[in-house]
Amino acid sequence: MAPMAGITDKPMRKLVHSFGGGNIVSEMVAINALERKNPKTTRIADVRDEPYPVIVQLVGYDDAMFADSAKLAADLGAYSIDINMGCPVKKIVNNNSGAYLSKDIIQAAKIISSVVKATPLKVSVKFRLGWDHEHINAVEFAKMCQDSGASYITVHGRTRSDFYSGVADWNTIAEVKASVKIPVVGNGDIVDGPSASAMIEQTNVDAVMVGRATLGAPWLISQIDNYLKQQTISSSVSIAQIKSTLLTHIKELRDYYGDRTALALSRKYVCWYCKGLRDAKRFREQYVKTSDFNTAFGVIDDYFNFVGEDDK
Numbered sequence: 001m002a003p004m005a006g007i008t009d010k011p012m013r014k015l016v017h018s019f020g021g022g023n024i025v026s027e028m029v030a031i032n033a034l035e036r037k038n039p040k041t042t043r044i045a046d047v048r049d050e051p052y053p054v055i056v057q058l059v060g061y062d063d064a065m066f067a068d069s070a071k072l073a074a075d076l077g078a079y080s081i082d083i084n085m086g087c088p089v090k091k092i093v094n095n096n097s098g099a100y101l102s103k104d105i106i107q108a109a110k111i112i113s114s115v116v117k118a119t120p121l122k123v124s125v126k127f128r129l130g131w132d133h134e135h136i137n138a139v140e141f142a143k144m145c146q147d148s149g150a151s152y153i154t155v156h157g158r159t160r161s162d163f164y165s166g167v168a169d170w171n172t173i174a175e176v177k178a179s180v181k182i183p184v185v186g187n188g189d190i191v192d193g194p195s196a197s198a199m200i201e202q203t204n205v206d207a208v209m210v211g212r213a214t215l216g217a218p219w220l221i222s223q224i225d226n227y228l229k230q231q232t233i234s235s236s237v238s239i240a241q242i243k244s245t246l247l248t249h250i251k252e253l254r255d256y257y258g259d260r261t262a263l264a265l266s267r268k269y270v271c272w273y274c275k276g277l278r279d280a281k282r283f284r285e286q287y288v289k290t291s292d293f294n295t296a297f298g299v300i301d302d303y304f305n306f307v308g309e310d311d312k
């Protein structure tokens, strides 16, 4: 499962792992905040109580600070370290971090080598095809990652200027795969088992990473895993399972964030879980108006009593 800020938090990781299969990357962790011991950031990076491997993703610019942060992340239970060199968001690239580093390959190399030296953990790098379509440099960047000691790389088949629009370019991912010896993870527009399989066939990548399609579908990673291993399509998730998963997700959010934040966060998940179901718009409109969990659970019960198994 792809790292997604605001999504791949502990509640989501727990839920995804309850279905089985796959690995999950944490939300990105800002190295300057981690080094300052910012309590919120430290909590995001702390995966010590999770009984499955969590790849912790770091974002920043300064190579020495990256090395210190990798050590801190290791102490906080990271299974391996992923370096974010693909985030397109202004706030990040304006700090010379994320996708900005596709334009500063010398600093990118320094960062990777210093993290590799700082920790015995595996170090991976996630990046895009380049800054924009006039500056596609994924092959050169991939070779630099390999030469700097990365254990594997993940390539998202878009440029920084694409953000998330357009179709991911799997051909360039194939070129990257053919140009390096380290394993390559392909990312961009995988939505189910057959599209994961198609990506592997077209690009020869060693693994795939899935982001947006998992929103409101934490079972998807396990379904894709099953498909790739057995070529069988899992039976579709029932309405009853959607409801029980949503309720479990809300419970995990409450346990982790407390009621106030959990209620606010649950609104986006409700929208995702009921996507494509009958009368979902009315359900969403009623849910976002609720101001306490008693009312919220009433709205959920009413909706799922109304929507039938044939309404998907």
Ligand SMILES: Cc1cc2nc3c(=O)[nH]c(=O)nc-3n(C[C@H](O)[C@H](O)[C@H](O)COP(=O)(O)O)c2cc1C
Residues within 6 Å of the ligand: 002, 003, 004, 005, 006, 007, 027, 028, 057, 084, 086, 087, 126, 156, 187, 188, 189, 190, 209, 210, 211, 212, 213
């Ligand atoms: C809400 C959201 C948050 C994201 N946060 C991160 C992040 O923290 N780090 C990162 O490397 N990529 C992040 N991404 C990008 C995804 O990891 C992934 O590369 C992208 O969504 C493409 O994959 P997909 O087509 O399967 O969604 C984020 C994407 C979304 C939609």
